[in-house]
Amino acid sequence: MATNQEQQQNQAGRHQEVGHKSLLQSDALYQYILETSVYPREPEAMKELRELTAKHPWNIMTTSADEGQFLNMLLKLINAKNTMEIGVYTGYSLLATALALPDDGKILAMDINRENYELGLPVIQKAGVAHKIDFKEGPALPVLDLMLEDGKNHGSFDFIFVDADKDNYLNYHKRLIELVKVGGLIGYDNTLWNGSVVAPPDAPLRKYVRYYRDFVLELNKALAADPRIEICQLPVGDGITLCRRIN
Amino acid sequence: MASNQEEQQNQAGRHQEVGHKSLLQSDALYQYILETSVYPREPEAMKELREVTAKHPWNIMTTSADEGQFLNMLLKLINAKNTMEIGVYTGYSLLATALALPRDGKILAMDINRDNYELGLPVIQKAGVAHKIDFREGPALPVLDQMIEEGKYHGSFDFIFVDADKDNYLNYHKRLIELVKVGGVIGYDNTLWNGSVVAPPDAPLRKYVRYYRDFVLELNQALAADPRIEICQLPVGDGITICRRIS
Numbered sequence: 001m002a003t004n005q006e007q008q009q010n011q012a013g014r015h016q017e018v019g020h021k022s023l024l025q026s027d028a029l030y031q032y033i034l035e036t037s038v039y040p041r042e043p044e045a046m047k048e049l050r051e052l053t054a055k056h057p058w059n060i061m062t063t064s065a066d067e068g069q070f071l072n073m074l075l076k077l078i079n080a081k082n083t084m085e086i087g088v089y090t091g092y093s094l095l096a097t098a099l100a101l102p103d104d105g106k107i108l109a110m111d112i113n114r115e116n117y118e119l120g121l122p123v124i125q126k127a128g129v130a131h132k133i134d135f136k137e138g139p140a141l142p143v144l145d146l147m148l149e150d151g152k153n154h155g156s157f158d159f160i161f162v163d164a165d166k167d168n169y170l171n172y173h174k175r176l177i178e179l180v181k182v183g184g185l186i187g188y189d190n191t192l193w194n195g196s197v198v199a200p201p202d203a204p205l206r207k208y209v210r211y212y213r214d215f216v217l218e219l220n221k222a223l224a225a226d227p228r229i230e231i232c233q234l235p236v237g238d239g240i241t242l243c244r245r246i247n
Numbered sequence: 248m249a250s251n252q253e254e255q256q257n258q259a260g261r262h263q264e265v266g267h268k269s270l271l272q273s274d275a276l277y278q279y280i281l282e283t284s285v286y287p288r289e290p291e292a293m294k295e296l297r298e299v300t301a302k303h304p305w306n307i308m309t310t311s312a313d314e315g316q317f318l319n320m321l322l323k324l325i326n327a328k329n330t331m332e333i334g335v336y337t338g339y340s341l342l343a344t345a346l347a348l349p350r351d352g353k354i355l356a357m358d359i360n361r362d363n364y365e366l367g368l369p370v371i372q373k374a375g376v377a378h379k380i381d382f383r384e385g386p387a388l389p390v391l392d393q394m395i396e397e398g399k400y401h402g403s404f405d406f407i408f409v410d411a412d413k414d415n416y417l418n419y420h421k422r423l424i425e426l427v428k429v430g431g432v433i434g435y436d437n438t439l440w441n442g443s444v445v446a447p448p449d450a451p452l453r454k455y456v457r458y459y460r461d462f463v464l465e466l467n468q469a470l471a472a473d474p475r476i477e478i479c480q481l482p483v484g485d486g487i488t489i490c491r492r493i494s
Contacts, residue, residue: 022272023271023272023276023482024270024271024272024482025269025270025271025272025442026442026445028445029270029439029442029444029445029482031445032439032444032445033439033480033482036467036468036471036480037467037470037471037478037479037480037488038480040471040472041471041477041478066480069479070479070481073477073479073489073491074324076477076491077321077324077325077432077491078324078325185324192276192279192280195272195273195276197276197279198273198275198276198278198279220283220284221283223284224283224284224287224288225287230288230320230323231284231288232284232316232317232320233280233283233284233285233313234317234481234483235270235271235276235280235482235483236481236482241284242320244320244323244324
């Protein structure tokens with residue numbers, strides 16, 4: 001069990017990682033992308049939310065700025081209007097989404113922790129897009145199961161983003177594949193899991209990384225084999241797998 | 248000037264790079280993505296074209312399989328129908344595009360070298376999509392200027408992919424921004440230029456890499472500053488910058 005001092009050092013180390021965590025060949029290359037193409041274009045509200053989140057102890061969970069930019073563009077490219085997000089934290093990807101949707105766009109956002117969402121909510125409200133968000137506190141599976149009972153929810157979502165508990169991704173997938181429309185998109189976050197998907201068996205890994213790694217490996221295999229979707233696994237952020245429903 | 252033996256060694260080295268050239272933290276991670284998410288999904292025709300190209304002396308120029316998969320998905324997501332490609336080589340990204348477009352989709356494809364295109368053409372024909380392609384041999388700028396003059400081509404393209412001479416990208420951009428439709432996408436390939444965008448001044452770089460690096464750096468700054476587009480610089484392949492025209 002880590003001592004108090006160890007825990008503080010861990011947290012300090014993790015704080016330093018935010019903004020410097022990527023799957024790229026060097027942090028220099030990652031900073032180049034951020035400084036050249038991301039930060040100069042980052043909307044004020046997103047910058048503010050990013051800075052707010054940087055002070056939070058769990059900030060390693062946040063969506064990175066390059067990933068936020070990518071999601072925002074993707075949503076505009078597919079003209080998304082009705083979306084869902086599982087896993088909100090302080091709302092960085094939620095804000096990226098809300099800024100991309102039209103004024104009458106809707107986002108069903110779920111997280112087991114309302115406090116973190118409320119930390120970022122004032123920024124989202126100031127940006128004028130909070131009205132698009134329907135936040136539900138609690139686990140997502142019961143909500144999804146309830147939605148599936150009503151046939152009119154089937155195929156009703158343009159885009160669904162999953163950035164939550166990795167040991168449940170396949171359970172989510174079983175439901176989301178019915179809820180997303182044909183031609184619509186599901187995005188699964190963290191599918192390259194800090195690069196640990198290829199770590200040798202004796203590599204030193206953080207406990208939670210090692211614990212969830214098997215679930216991530218299993219997920220990746222399952223998505224690649226699922227004939228109802230076409231996939232694309234992008235090395236953005238911690239790895240996002242885009243799944244386009246084809247039937 | 249490299250001796251004959253040095254040249255052969257250079258070529259052998261470059262041949263080995265194909266399929267192993269990425270911007271990621273390790274080749275192991277890149278191979279994981281390819282083996283798990285790309286190769287199992289790669290259409291037969293694209294596999295065949297990739298293998299034909301692997302035998303060609305300039306094969307380092309080819310679009311990688313992960314990039315081909317990404318382009319194919321992107322085109323389907325944006326419902327592209329009328330596209331352009333500048334820089335074809337043996338046609339891997341051209342085939343990825345042709346497979347994504349509907350039956351009546353059209354691609355204007357330009358390259359200074361028809362021989363390489365004709366190397367891949369039989370595979371594209373066998374895939375049943377060659378009828379979508381209008382190939383023009385020669386430099387692209389005169390063709391673009393002609394189209395700009397004619398007026399009716401303004402805003403007529405859904406998607407334009409540029410994978411050609413880096414010292415002309417900004418010259419292409421000046422024209423393409425008029426030819427792509429508002430809401431349409433221009434993709435510029437190789438914008439991270441083998442990671443050399445952050446190489447220190449004394450780093451050993453291949454001559455052509457060093458020569459074109461300044462053009463790439465300049466391009467990246469210009470795209471980031473262009474108010475007519477929104478951008479997203481993805482570390483797929485050698486770096487693709489996706490530009491969505493907004494005005």
